[in-house]
Amino acid sequence: xxxxxxxxxxxxxxxxxxxxxxxxxxxxxxxLDYDFVDAGLSAYEKTGELLPQVTLDAIAKHRVALKxxxxxxxxxxxxxxxxxLRRRFDLYANVRPAISFPNTRSRxxxxxxxxxxxxxxxxxxxxxxxxxxxxxxxxxxxxxITRKGSERIVRYxxxxxxxxxxxxxxxxxxxxxxxxTSGLFLKVAxxxxxxxxxxxxxxxxxxxxxxxxxxxxxxxxxxxxTNLFGDIISDLCAGLVGGxxxxxxxxxxxxxxxxxxxxxxxxxxxxxxxxxPCALLLGAAQMLDHLDQPENATRLRDAIRATLAAxxxxxxxxxxxxxxxxxxxxxxxxxx
Ligand code: NAI
Ligand code: MG
Numbered sequence: 001x002x003x004x005x006x007x008x009x010x011x012x013x014x015x016x017x018x019x020x021x022x023x024x025x026x027x028x029x030x031x032l033d034y035d036f037v038d039a040g041l042s043a044y045e046k047t048g049e050l051l052p053q054v055t056l057d058a059i060a061k062h063r064v065a066l067k068x069x070x071x072x073x074x075x076x077x078x079x080x081x082x083x084x085l086r087r088r089f090d091l092y093a094n095v096r097p098a099i100s101f102p103n104t105r106s107r108x109x110x111x112x113x114x115x116x117x118x119x120x121x122x123x124x125x126x127x128x129x130x131x132x133x134x135x136x137x138x139x140x141x142x143x144x145i146t147r148k149g150s151e152r153i154v155r156y157x158x159x160x161x162x163x164x165x166x167x168x169x170x171x172x173x174x175x176x177x178x179x180x181t182s183g184l185f186l187k188v189a190x191x192x193x194x195x196x197x198x199x200x201x202x203x204x205x206x207x208x209x210x211x212x213x214x215x216x217x218x219x220x221x222x223x224x225x226t227n228l229f230g231d232i233i234s235d236l237c238a239g240l241v242g243g244x245x246x247x248x249x250x251x252x253x254x255x256x257x258x259x260x261x262x263x264x265x266x267x268x269x270x271x272x273x274x275x276x277p278c279a280l281l282l283g284a285a286q287m288l289d290h291l292d293q294p295e296n297a298t299r300l301r302d303a304i305r306a307t308l309a310a311x312x313x314x315x316x317x318x319x320x321x322x323x324x325x326x327x328x329x330x331x332x333x334x335x336x
Contacts (some may be wrong), residue, residue, distance in 0.1 A: 001137040002035040003291060006058040010068025012265025013275035013324075018068045020277035020328035021284055024303075029330035030288060035062060038330055040070030040081050051081055059089060065258045066287055068280060070264040077118045083127065085258060086120050091251035092149065093156045094118040094288070096262060100159065102309040104242025105319050111218040112240050115166070117157040118230025118253060122149045123181070125227035128273065145181040145226065150188040157224035158196040158250075168192065168200040172209045172225035185226055210236060238262055245276030245317045248283035259287040273323045276315040278304055281331065302336040 007022070009015040025032065037055040044050050059065045085091070096116040100108055112327040122128075122144055129142035157169050171189040173184040186203065193201035204212065207227045212219065213233070217240050225233060238247030244263035251258040261279030269275055281304055288297035307313070313330045314320025322330075 002031055002033045003064075004035050004062050005287070006055070006062045006065035007034045007036050008039050008055070008070075009036065009042065009065040009264065010039070010063060011071040012069060012267050012270035014042075014068030014070070014265055016270075016273060016324050017275050017277040017280045018066075019263070020324050021066070021280045024277075024281055024300070024328050024332045024335065025284060027033065028296055028300055028334040030293060032291075039067070039085070044321050046294065050078055051084060059085075059258070060239050061255055063256045064287060064291065065256070066284060067258050067260045067262070069172065069261060069263060071267070072145050073263045079127070083125075086251055087126075089251075089256040089258070089259060090121060091253040091256065092121050092152055092250040093250075094120040094234075095160070095231060095250040096230075096237070096247065097282070097286070098241045098247060099238035101246060101305060103311045103314065103318065104246060106240065106242040107128075108217055108240045112237070114217065114220040114237060115160065115222050116230055116234040116237055117153065117222060117224045118234060119149060119153040119185075119226050120230075122138055122146060122229070123227035125231055134257050143178075143181050146158060147184065147188055148182075150185045150226075151192060154189045154224055156194040157222050158192060158199055161199045161222050162196070166199075166221045168202065168221040169196075170209070170220055170223050170320065171201065171203045172206050172223055173203065174229070174230055175205050176205060179311065184214045189224065206233070209233065213237065234262060240295060244279060245315065246282065248279050248281075250283065250286045250287055252290070257287075259283040259290070273325065274316050275324050276317050277324050277328050278308075299335060303321055303331050306334055 009018045035058050037058045039051050039055050065284040070081045100110050100112045119292045126141040159229040173182045173186045237242050247262035249262045260283050285297045285300045307330045313322035315322055315327050
């Protein structure tokens, strides 16, 4: 029986990179059926709702979704639909690999191979209790960290290390200053780490981590951290390996998982047909691993790597003059 997944084509460059990704998956013969549903601005334009019930039902039913970026207004307007999806399905683990690829004009073309495991449901990023005083002079929010939230994300990071043959987990925190919240996260992380004697564990303060990542990224293997630090650090890591066009992310919970690109809807290049489809394609590779198709995941990653190495038909963000379509076709041609 074929597996069905929910597919959200998204906003901005979303539809362009999703079409390219599904063409490549077609060449890979993954045997998936797609249930197309809408979320975000495109859903609002069609149905008057940002997150229609049919979309929620489809994700709940199929338990796996491939999602293009959704636009969120900055500073005002509706809250992020991405954050809402993570909350609704309790997608507590945000898993973001950053791996060196050839021909990306990155400063680190060889020695980066790390995964950021970011807590995805709590902390400052969850935006709980956001308030601005009546006179507009003071703004507050609640930064809540729980034992349960910390324990399950650290456990996820260590289990991932065991499962994928990685050697080290670095716990990133700011417990020297944020003694209550980051302090609890670190305390729980130490307890969990003690249960995995086969995996090396070290601790690093977040600001130093940023410097270390830029100076010596090869020292990192798995990074585990809280929501807001993980948001920022994983973009830094994407920058190490050639930019957002190459950075995928998985949002994983006990009952559902959503696979996506780390980048947003890129309104500055939307509709031009020049967006790099690799981040969403690499998200699809994470999805294939999750669907227990590791051979197809590896074939897909190898085809992306070979196309980048060949250096032809690359999109402008990688210094080429190709289009989303020609780049995707070059990848698909290696899978036939
Ligand atoms: P962005 O990631 O959309 O764009 C940042 C820069 O990277 C832009 O110059 C863009 O052209 C470039 N870029 C991004 N993806 C690219 C690709 N595949 N190929 C080539 N160049 C690419 O971030 P920005 O501009 O801060 O946000 C735009 C919108 O996306 C906002 O509404 C934001 O809330 C939303 N967003 C959504 C996310 C999601 O759905 N997971 C994640 C991040 C942002
Ligand atoms: Mg982000």
